[in-house]
Amino acid sequence: MSTATEHTPPSPAASVRLPGALRVGLSRGWLEIREFAHEWESVIFTFSLPSLILVMFSSVFDGMFGTDVAAVDYYLPGLVAMGLMSVSFQTLGTTVANERERGGLRRLRGTPMPPSAYFVGKTVLVLFLALGQVALLLGVAALAFDARLPDDPASWATLAWVFALGTVACSLLGIAVSSLARSVRSASGVVVLPFLVLQFVSGIFVPVAALPDRVLDAASLFPLLWMAQGLRAAFLPAGMAALEHGGSWDLPSVALALGAWCVVGLALVPLTFRWRTRKDG
Template identity: 75%
Template sequence: MSTPATDPTAPATAPDPTGPRARRAAVPTGSRGRLPGPLRVGLSRGWMEIRTFAREWESVIFTFSLPALILVMFASIFDGLYDMGIPTVDYYLPGIIAMGLMSVSFQTLGTAIAAEREYGTLRRLRGTPMPPSAYFVGKTVLVLFLAFGQLALLLAVAGLFFDANLPSTAQAWATIAWVLLLGTIGCSLLGIAISSLARTAQAASAVVVVPFLILQFTSGIFVPVMVLPDWVLNAASLFPLLWMAQGMRAGFFPDEMAALEQSGAWDLPMVALALGAWCVVGLVLTLLTFRWKTRKDG
């Protein structure tokens, strides 16, 4: 039997779009076609948060300069005025570091997230394919960047301008590191939770700044612990700033200075327990109260 001749001028037959070859081509291989995970998206968003923050030069100057200016004023005005057993700058440095860490976490997130909610940023983000957890990863990256920047600036100012005695042992720096991490995480979660209390972005400043300012005077930041009444310290111990300051003092101060604490000791296990508890409490409050929309949006 003869084979039919093929006409070279005839158009080629189009491939079947439903055939097995087409189906195999449509199946992604490896990472092709796979959406990035929450961690990757969150890290990218964190980098975007840092760049956005850096563009607002007023916020950059205020955020980083205020604790440093307070340290400079206290070290200059109170130098030799009180007998604290150590130089004035050495005494105030740990507390102001704790204050700066709470500022870049609790205060920054409390006001910024309230503004993003009112201006519709959160509502628009919730409508995108971005996993909700990626938003919080991005905020965590921003806060850690600000926290380490704040710590580096305060150490540089204290060391270069006032010749402060900085910690010289690995154990002391390890204490500073875990207090920084636990305190910053706990204050960040508390800031996210308290952002939902403010009805407007303008009201967020009062909701966040007023309790933060009160804690600075009752937690041994501006006023030495040994002159504060017990009832004031007991009330302040319900919040993380007092424990952050105490943990920082344990890292910076010599061991004999522990006698000036309320209990006469650094109580580092209690510091870790209190800050860890605030991480848990802050997470629960965030899960219960966080809103992507304002109340008027439903």
């Protein structure tokens, strides 16, 4: 009797190890960036809009504040916040709704790709857009207007954590809001209109000192006001804090508000995200 142990050869399917969600997500992120780059109109509009607004405001409103702070210095942090919300909340809110309406999400869900890889890919795209837009905006401000930039490690650290928390919070909110749109056309109204209103009530276009308390109280329920306030703390001299709603930068409240929105977003996305449209069931 043979004592040799018989081994069953593994099936071809069992011997193939699929790549992990992170690797697939990073590859999809690179694909997202290349697809975005092919639409040159969107590239120009996305990257240049905050810089164009900065040039216009710096030229028209210079000296309006009656302080030693130039208009370019005051508007720069707010426009950085606006740009971050634009490439996260607005971009994801409209593109995810578009992909769902056109059946792209349904087809992706039918592939072996882990669902989390889709969100990793969107994260890579948003990070690329956010870094590129901020770099261009700071470059234009510094080279064309000699704008004030963060001048110590603490200020750069503040810029970094507000950038991170604000971008994450707005990205999650954009993905959640995308499910409210019934069609590609309605996505613009659902996403763009609230974003436009927030820019006027959050101290981006209108200085917070000129806004009524009830307007600021309402705006404080959303992340844009806190992003702008945290970024002003990173860019502006300490004396400008007296013009804030509470008379100080109040960075702990900024961190708490943005962190809370990250938690809310993480809770909303699993509850609201849909791979299919309502008509698909």
